Every structure is written in structure tokens, then in C-alpha cells.
Amino acid sequence: MGGHRVLVIGGGGREHALCLGLNESPNVSLIFCSPGNAGTALFATNIDLPTSDGSSVVEFCQQESISLVVVGPEAPLCDGLADELIAQQIPCFGPVGTLANLEGSKLHAKQVMKQVGVPTADFKILDKDSNIDLALNEYSANPWVIKRDVLAGGKGVVVTENFDEARQFIQQSITSDGQVLLEEFLPGEEASMLVVMDGSGYVCLPASQDHKRVFDGDKGPNTGGMGAYCPAPVVTKTVHQKVVSRIVEPMFSFLSNCDIPYRGVLYVGLMITEDGDPNVVEFNVRFGDPECQITLPLIKTDLFELLMHAATDSLDNLEVKFHDAFALTVVLASEGYPANPIKGRLIEGLGHEVPKIGIGNKWVNYAGVKQSGKDYLASGGRVLSCSAMAYTLSDAAELAYELISTISLEGAHFRTDIGGKAL
Ligand code: AMP
Ligand code: GLY
Numbered sequence: 001m002g003g004h005r006v007l008v009i010g011g012g013g014r015e016h017a018l019c020l021g022l023n024e025s026p027n028v029s030l031i032f033c034s035p036g037n038a039g040t041a042l043f044a045t046n047i048d049l050p051t052s053d054g055s056s057v058v059e060f061c062q063q064e065s066i067s068l069v070v071v072g073p074e075a076p077l078c079d080g081l082a083d084e085l086i087a088q089q090i091p092c093f094g095p096v097g098t099l100a101n102l103e104g105s106k107l108h109a110k111q112v113m114k115q116v117g118v119p120t121a122d123f124k125i126l127d128k129d130s131n132i133d134l135a136l137n138e139y140s141a142n143p144w145v146i147k148r149d150v151l152a153g154g155k156g157v158v159v160t161e162n163f164d165e166a167r168q169f170i171q172q173s174i175t176s177d178g179q180v181l182l183e184e185f186l187p188g189e190e191a192s193m194l195v196v197m198d199g200s201g202y203v204c205l206p207a208s209q210d211h212k213r214v215f216d217g218d219k220g221p222n223t224g225g226m227g228a229y230c231p232a233p234v235v236t237k238t239v240h241q242k243v244v245s246r247i248v249e250p251m252f253s254f255l256s257n258c259d260i261p262y263r264g265v266l267y268v269g270l271m272i273t274e275d276g277d278p279n280v281v282e283f284n285v286r287f288g289d290p291e292c293q294i295t296l297p298l299i300k301t302d303l304f305e306l307l308m309h310a311a312t313d314s315l316d317n318l319e320v321k322f323h324d325a326f327a328l329t330v331v332l333a334s335e336g337y338p339a340n341p342i343k344g345r346l347i348e349g350l351g352h353e354v355p356k357i358g359i360g361n362k363w364v365n366y367a368g369v370k371q372s373g374k375d376y377l378a379s380g381g382r383v384l385s386c387s388a389m390a391y392t393l394s395d396a397a398e399l400a401y402e403l404i405s406t407i408s409l410e411g412a413h414f415r416t417d418i419g420g421k422a423l
Helices: 013-023 054-063 074-078 081-087 097-104 106-116 132-138 163-177 237-255 291-298 303-311 393-404
Strands: 004-010 028-035 068-071 123-127 144-148 157-160 179-183 189-197 202-204 213-215 219-222 227-230 264-272 278-284 326-333 362-366 369-372 375-378 382-390
Touching (some): 004 013, 013 028, 068 081, 068 303, 097 106, 106 237, 123 132, 123 163, 189 237, 189 303, 202 237, 227 291, 382 393
Parallel strands (some): 004 068
Antiparallel strands (some): 144 179, 189 202, 213 219, 264 278
């Protein structure tokens, strides 16, 4: 495919992983990352584009002869960045705004699932005229699940057994957003299935499992994700087949028949019942973070080719192969994360070489890390994650935990049970 110049939008661990994967491709000659982080700066060119202003991004791509734009986070997609790029014939990995709304509006996602017959929890829409107590009583057999219908950076969902807390969150959400979703609680085990999709076909990447609660044993508040591993054995062959026939196929048929088909990755957040029946908890229109960090290394096929095919509706022409191995990552978070992370502290023990990703290796995915002179400082809640790949999950876990023990950051915390459910 030749010496392509790629622009990656975003600056977290996910974008570091995307840049690392693209950097290994012989098809890529230069990677720009906006804004990037101290990790991407080691091998890519960080730039600060106003990504909510599509025309500035288009202008940059034209000036720099960018062959492909890969959008990491959901916000620029919901703002219509892909629409503006496509209008100028610039290939974009990431869907147009109307389709990004699958993540932008949980209510819209629920309506699409109903329309195409995808299994998901029952729900009610509550607004200022609703009888909140009555609605809560109808779903009182299990914890209450309440979801704001706005992009809230992972803070828009409350799962609680406390009636007063549920009531208060509903009232606050109605006041700020006009309405809120009250959802039936689904018991089961969660997994994430990332599906690369375009108008011509789709490729299911190996399923993974994130650890969303901050503390060991799935205790404490929800976070963006404290660690993940891939593939997740909870998604057996039979479960996988059910996910494909009941969820991926109907979604593909809907999304590939839109005016501009879905071109990007559809993140299917699953809850798998004891009987192995999958339900959709959420759709995201991007790679998960940290799922991306441990899913991409398992793809044997050139990452640029995969993303470029999806951006140009030619996935059906590509055979995608995977490594028969496991990858696992453990997130190191700043003191106070997720509520009030303390930023600006010194990180010690980082090697700062460009990592070699492969079976038997371990490496650091930089996220909230910035350079200040010779020092590397924590600049976010999730600072970095330590990743590894091996033929067994226990070896991958051992390598990742070995690596995290060599890094120090005052007050930092990490979970010690990543992968535990599968080990
Ligand atoms: P969401 O942002 O929709 O993925 O919700 C955040 C987290 O809340 C999920 O990862 C689940 O752990 C939990 N959750 C969401 N919806 C449900 C549900 N209907 N039943 C049980 N847990 C849920
Ligand atoms: N790790 C969950 C997410 O990216 O939404």
C-alpha cells in the first residue's frame, strides 16, 4: 500500500495502542497524533488540532496529505468529524454523526435495538411528568439501573440498591437533561466484543473483558476501566455464535444499509446470562479503553490495512488473522481516581523506549502522562497501563504485574485481580 501518512485523534492509552499498531505497519511512513501523549511523542508527531472543528482537521489533512484519519474517542464522531472528512474524500475510521449517536444517545441506541430486534434490558423513559416512585417500585426486585441520555464520560450511569440514591439521581438527571432511562437490571457476566465494520462486511475481534469497578472484587465506583484481558473465555464458541446471529448480523444489516454505511468499530458491551444468552448493555462507536490495548496486539493482520479497508468499504476483500495467544493489561490510576484524581506527580521507572509488541513481551501503554523537561508526570486519572502478551493468560498476567511493580507514582493504585475471573 506504500508510505501512508495517518492522523490519529485522541491522547489516551487507546490512542497510544493505535499508534503503536500503526507504527509496526510497513504501509505507514508517518503518524500524527492529536493531541497524543508523552508515549506517542516517542515515535509519532503530536499536534494540537481543534478536533471539534472539522474544517480545521480537514485543512490539516489536505496540507499534510493524510491518507487515513483514525478517530479514537466518541465526542468528535458525535460532532460529525467523519461527515466533514468524507465530504472531502478523506478516508475516516469512525462513523458519521447520525450513526455515532448509537453511543451519543442511550435512548436512540435502545430504540435501534428494539427496531432491529437485538436483545437488551427493558426500560422506561422518565420525565418531569412521570411517577418516579411507581417506576422504581416496578423494577424493585433487583438493583436499579439509571442512565442519563447524554455523553457523560462514563459518569452517566448509576447502578444502586439504595432507593433514595436512585430517586435522587433520576430527579437530578430530569432537571439537567429533561429525561432519563430507568433500565431493568440484567444479571450475568460482562464482556466486550469489538466489531470492525463497513458497508461491505464485518470482522469480530476476539472478545475481551474489562474491569470497570475501581477496587478488587468488582467493588467501588465505576471507572473508565481498570484493566482488561483478551480473549475472554466467558465468550465460548456457542456464546460467540449467539452474539453474531442475534446482535452483530442484525446491526450490520441496519448499519450497512444507511446512506453512508457505518465505517469503524462497533463496541458491543455484553451481559451474558448464566444460560449463555447475550444481551446488549451498551454500544460504543469506538475502541474500548483499555480493551483496545489488549485486542490490537492479537491481530496478526497489518493494522493499517484493516483500518483502511474499513474506512473505504472494502473489508470483504481482507482476510483478518489473529494470534493464538492472550493479552492482559493493568491500569495504574492516580490517587483519588475516579472521583478526584491528583495530577502532576512524578512517575518513576518508565523506560521511554518504543515497545516491541509480541508474544512473550511486556510494555507500557501511556495514557495520562506528560513530559516536563526530563520528568514524566501524571496528567490524568488513568495514567498508564502495563500490558503483556503470552501463550497463556496466567503468563500474560504474571508479565504485566511484574512490569507494574517496577513503576512508581505516589498514591497510585491498581487492581490486583485483573483476569482473575478467567484464571
Ligand atoms: P453503560 O455505560 O451503559 O455500559 O453502563 C455502565 C455499567 O453499568 C456497565 O458496564 C454495567 O456494569 C452496568 N450496567 C449497565 N446497564 C446494566 C443493566 N441493565 N444491568 C446490569 N448492569 C448494568
Ligand atoms: N472500557 C470501557 C469503555 O471504553 O467504554
